[in-house]
Amino acid sequence: MTTPPGRQGGTPPAGAPAAGTPPAAPQAGVPTRPAPPAGAAAPSVVPGSAAATAPPDRAQNAPPTVTPAFRAAPTVAAPLPPAPRPQQRDLTPLAFGAGVVAGAVIGATIADYANQRQEVVEGGRTIYTEPDRIIIRDPGGQEYVRGNDLYRFRYGARDIRTETFGGETRTVVIRPDGSEVITVVGPDGSLLRRIRRDPRGQELVIIDNSYRDPRAVGGFYVDVPPPVVNIPYDRYIVDAQEATPDVIYETMEAPPVQRIERRYSLDEIRYSPNVRMAMPSIDVNTINFETGSWVIPPDQAARLQTIADGLNRAIQRNPREVFLIEGHTDAVGNDVDNLSLSDRRAQSAAELLTQQFGVPAENLTSQGYGKQYLKEQTDGPSRINRRVTVRRITPLLNGGQASLPPPPPGTTPPR
Numbered sequence: 001m002t003t004p005p006g007r008q009g010g011t012p013p014a015g016a017p018a019a020g021t022p023p024a025a026p027q028a029g030v031p032t033r034p035a036p037p038a039g040a041a042a043p044s045v046v047p048g049s050a051a052a053t054a055p056p057d058r059a060q061n062a063p064p065t066v067t068p069a070f071r072a073a074p075t076v077a078a079p080l081p082p083a084p085r086p087q088q089r090d091l092t093p094l095a096f097g098a099g100v101v102a103g104a105v106i107g108a109t110i111a112d113y114a115n116q117r118q119e120v121v122e123g124g125r126t127i128y129t130e131p132d133r134i135i136i137r138d139p140g141g142q143e144y145v146r147g148n149d150l151y152r153f154r155y156g157a158r159d160i161r162t163e164t165f166g167g168e169t170r171t172v173v174i175r176p177d178g179s180e181v182i183t184v185v186g187p188d189g190s191l192l193r194r195i196r197r198d199p200r201g202q203e204l205v206i207i208d209n210s211y212r213d214p215r216a217v218g219g220f221y222v223d224v225p226p227p228v229v230n231i232p233y234d235r236y237i238v239d240a241q242e243a244t245p246d247v248i249y250e251t252m253e254a255p256p257v258q259r260i261e262r263r264y265s266l267d268e269i270r271y272s273p274n275v276r277m278a279m280p281s282i283d284v285n286t287i288n289f290e291t292g293s294w295v296i297p298p299d300q301a302a303r304l305q306t307i308a309d310g311l312n313r314a315i316q317r318n319p320r321e322v323f324l325i326e327g328h329t330d331a332v333g334n335d336v337d338n339l340s341l342s343d344r345r346a347q348s349a350a351e352l353l354t355q356q357f358g359v360p361a362e363n364l365t366s367q368g369y370g371k372q373y374l375k376e377q378t379d380g381p382s383r384i385n386r387r388v389t390v391r392r393i394t395p396l397l398n399g400g401q402a403s404l405p406p407p408p409p410g411t412t413p414p415r
Contacts, residue, residue: 063237064328064373066273069141073217076124076138080220080267082189083134083146090132091150091171093157109292110341117336128336135339144220144271145339145368149191152351152361153181168192181362191266194362196319204319206362207397211263220267227258227278238282240307249310252323252392254280260400269324269396270367276324281391282307284349289386294327294344296352304349307390308357314392315363324393325350327368330385331378335370343368349388365393 118129128135132151136144150171154160159174167187174180178199184192194207216222229236238251256278269276286303287296296304315321327346329338346366353359376382 063233064375065377067372067374069138069143070273070372072140073223074138074142074221075140077218078123079188079190079218080136080144080146080271081122081127081134082185083148084129084132085189086132086148086150091154091160091162093160094154095156110294110337110344111292113340114337130340133340133343135336137336142221143335143339143370143372145343145370147343147347147366147368149361149365150183152347152354152364152366153183155351155355155361196360196362206320207266207322207365209266211265213262213264213268216265216268219265220271222264222268222272222275224272224274226274227256229257231257231280236280238280240282240284241286243282245306245309248282248306249313251280251282252310252314252321252390253317254392256395256400260395263399264396266365266397269393273373275396276391276393279391279393279396281326281389284388284390285384287349287388288383289345292341294341294348296348301352301356304353304357308353308359311353311359311363311390312357315360318394319363321363321392321394322397323364324391325353325364325366326389326391327366328373328385328387328389329371330376330380330382331371331374332381338370339368341368342370346388 113130113133116131120127120129124139126137128137132147134146136146138144153171153173156175157173158176161172161174163170163172169185171183171185172180173183180197182193182195182197184195186192191207191209193205193209196204196206198204212219213222235247235251235254236257238247240248243251257280258278260278264272264275284304284307287300289296311323314323325346327342327344327349329342329345331338333341343366346368350361350364350366353364354361371385374382374385375387376384378385
């Protein structure tokens with residue numbers, strides 16, 4: 001059953017103050033209000049917590065508003081088509097620092113890809129195909145962009161080979177130390193597993209994406225109420241520009257804001273906002289992009305150091321951690337351009353984290369959302385809306401279980 005629009009997209013529950021209106025300060029001796037019931041819109045302010053009060057004149061502290069189209073299930077229930085597979089020339093090893101970012105030569109802009117875009121209608125959907133991406137528009141208004149993580153694994157690789165077994169395709173990236181990253185996709189092009197194999201042959205499953213819940217529409221959209229947030233807002237959506245390194249690391253280790261009922265596939269996490277928002281996130285507003293570009297200027301790259309340190313520290317503690325790098329744009333321009341642009345920006349940030357700071361590529365995945373989740377409600381240019389977000393998604397992938405330790409030596413996890 002489709003959740004009523006009033007329950008999603010940041011609509012305040014009955015009795016809540018209007019947007020931009022600071023709540024009344026709690027009075028001494030008066031108990032604070034209980035948490036809103038399950039299914040109510042996630043509050044932007046935690047009742048009774050002064051630390052959670054977002055200053056009304058700071059748009060960067062506002063919760064993102066879910067675009068109306070994503071307050072209901074998609075119209076077409078078929079699985080999303082996969083992204084175009086990289087051509088062999090795009091799966092050749094590249095040295096760190098090579099002049100390629102997000103699958104394109106530095107200097108390219110979104111206009112270059114718009115000129116190459118092809119449009120067709122299939123099964124009621126409108127599908128836009130670019131050389132390295134696909135954008136799907138549902139009749140209900142939802143739009144999705146699908147890229148391919150394999151581009152990111154070229155950097156620093158010694159060799160890359162592709163194997164096919166029983167309909168499954170495995171791309172094996174061999175690194176200079178002899179370790180391997182194995183990406184397994186099914187006959188339909190969907191990701192099944194991502195595995196790291198060390199030089200001794202011991203395997204660690206980073207992503208097991210074989211789980212499919214029959215309740216998910218098309219296997220990619222889950223209609224659940226938004227999470228109820230009962231932690232200070234400045235610890236739910238962290239501002240990287242103001243947060244200390246300890247707060248950033250703690251956010252990368254933080255549990256979900258509420259109980260996770262089951263495992264979710266990577267696509268369910270990517271394309272279901274209320275699933276994704278169960279995890280705290282960090283807005284990396286310390287980097288800016290030129291209009292139409294996804295290149296991170298060299299003078300801004302160093303601003304990712306604290307984020308990279310937190311990621312590396314979390315991954316060292318648990319090598320199975322997975323982080324989603326999200327790209328967002330402001331509302332200027334058309335939806336298709338913005339989706340493609342935001343996805344390239346997310347991938348660019350993920351690539352830089354690996355190339356310059358040594359964050360393992362296999363522990364990252366990226367996704368663009370265009371202008372679907374604005375924080376500043378304006379149709380004009382907005383630096384606050386042009387942002388990259390980092391979100392730990394490990395508990396969503398494993399169903400909320402505690403962080404699993406590496407398997408004992410000689411043990412190969414189920415494949």
